[in-house]
Amino acid sequence: MMEASPQYLLFSCLLICCITTEVSAVHLTVSPSRSQFFEFESVTLICEDENRSDGWTVRSNTTRGVGKRCGDEWGEAAGSTCNITLFTFDTGLYWCESGSSNSSCSSSSSCSSSSCSIQLSVSGSVILQSPVLPVMEGDDVTLSCRARNPTHNLPAAFYKDGSFIGDGSAGSMTLLHVSSSDEGLYKCSISGSGESPSSRVSVKASNSTVSD
Numbered sequence: 001m002m003e004a005s006p007q008y009l010l011f012s013c014l015l016i017c018c019i020t021t022e023v024s025a026v027h028l029t030v031s032p033s034r035s036q037f038f039e040f041e042s043v044t045l046i047c048e049d050e051n052r053s054d055g056w057t058v059r060s061n062t063t064r065g066v067g068k069r070c071g072d073e074w075g076e077a078a079g080s081t082c083n084i085t086l087f088t089f090d091t092g093l094y095w096c097e098s099g100s101s102n103s104s105c106s107s108s109s110s111c112s113s114s115s116c117s118i119q120l121s122v123s124g125s126v127i128l129q130s131p132v133l134p135v136m137e138g139d140d141v142t143l144s145c146r147a148r149n150p151t152h153n154l155p156a157a158f159y160k161d162g163s164f165i166g167d168g169s170a171g172s173m174t175l176l177h178v179s180s181s182d183e184g185l186y187k188c189s190i191s192g193s194g195e196s197p198s199s200r201v202s203v204k205a206s207n208s209t210v211s212d
């Protein structure tokens, strides 16, 4: 006879709460650590939880499809690591998901932007090298604009939320002591080479505690 005793219900709830906490504690690491790449560059995505478990899968929303698993039409999976050689149609969102769960990242209410999904953009011509993870308030952030051809550093123009913010004679510009007002969508352009995709720069308060 099955009877849902109060103790059983409490136990179930605790179990679900523990699993939820576990899910929120995964971090997606990108190596090299940036959000824009040239076509045919290789990138490694690593899902890490505090137990370094192998039970995570990297999934993506790209023009290849919604929620596609690494190793299934894109990338090569090894444990909780995914290696990809990027094509322009790999531009999109990437996140970690527990192998045993079919739910998408958005259903886990405790996801934070740093551990939940990240946006990667792939370009054939110009990329903006900007931090993929939120930067600490007060830090200096260097933005670099790179052309695929020629590969030496060229003068670049930088834009935030569509407005011109400055030139970098050697292709770089530094945002000094960033604050929340520096948050936004950044892109750059190199005369004769083209424009980069846009990437978000997020700033987290220096007094905020890291929620693991």
Ligand SMILES: *[C@@H]1O[C@H](CO)[C@@H](O)[C@H](O)[C@H]1NC(C)=O
Binding pocket: 061, 066, 067, 093, 095, 104, 105, 106, 117
């Ligand atoms: C992926 O796309 C689906 C369908 O549009 C959406 O429901 C889901 O929230 C997306 N995932 C992320 C991490 O944005």
